[in-house]
Amino acid sequence: MNNKVCTLLVAGCSLAAGYAHAGMGYVSDSSETVTRTGFGECVHTVRWSEQVAVVECEPAVVAAREAAKLAAVEVVIVKELKPVQLEADTLFGFDSADLTDDGKQLLNALLGSLTATDLKDEKIRITGHTDMIGDDVYNIELSKRRAAAVRNYLVTRGVVPSFIETSGVGEADPVVSCEGKRGAALIQCLAPNRRAEVELSAMELIEVEEIVSPEQ
Structure with missing residues (x-):
């Protein structure tokens, strides 16, 4: 016990x-x-x-x-616009905002993949870009004129003007840097920077996963 x-x-x-x-x-x-x-x-x-x-x-x-x-954990599927990059050397002549015949054919092909229904309630954003050669102010104006030229052509092809937004950023958003190159080699290397980006919300939406963590 x-x-x-x-x-x-x-x-x-x-x-x-x-x-x-x-x-x-x-x-x-x-x-x-x-x-x-x-x-x-x-x-x-x-x-x-x-x-x-x-x-x-x-x-x-x-x-x-x-x-x-x-x-x-929540996975959110976000719709983002994937820009179609059109090289300015194809769309325009050197130091020009006038569309070339090849440039017009390129835009025709781009629009050919869309239907009138696709464009009914959608937006098209056009952004003009230049390379770093030349004066900054001039490049911005050139990029704006090139974006406007693409817009005007699309309007002639039946796109409603109010569906289109344009902007020009000059050399501010390069895709290549081409360090160490000079002269003709530099001009050729910088070609990808001389471009017009066309964002077609009707056909260029891509899905991007964003992870949202639970609250701690």
Whole structure:
């Protein structure tokens, strides 16, 4: 009888000490080792919840918690415009905003893939670009005139003017840098920068995944 009482008292003292050292929902001893029952189960404090469960004690609870976090992650499909890049060297003559015959054929091919229904409620954005050769102000004006020339041609092909937006950014958004090149080699290298970007929202939408993490 006395032995039983003594055993219970010792167990009670052990639990009390454990509560004093527990900080994350588990009873622990002075070495911060989690106290377990005779069946190997971890002893909880009143602070325990599924959110503080540890895998060593409750692997199933932790697995379910992590699965719930993954399920809460939201993948948003965003529609973005993918610009069609048309090289200005094909659309225009050198230092010119007048469309060449080849340039007109290129725009005809572009519009040929669209139907009147596609264009009914959509927008077309045209952005003119130049290379870095020449005066900054002049390049901006040239890029605007080239964007306007593309717009005007599309209007002659039946596109509603109010559907079209134009802008010119000059040399501000290059796609190549061509460091170390000079003269004719530089002009040839910079050709990709001399371009008109046409964003057709009716046909050039691409899907981009954005991960939205759950609130912590």
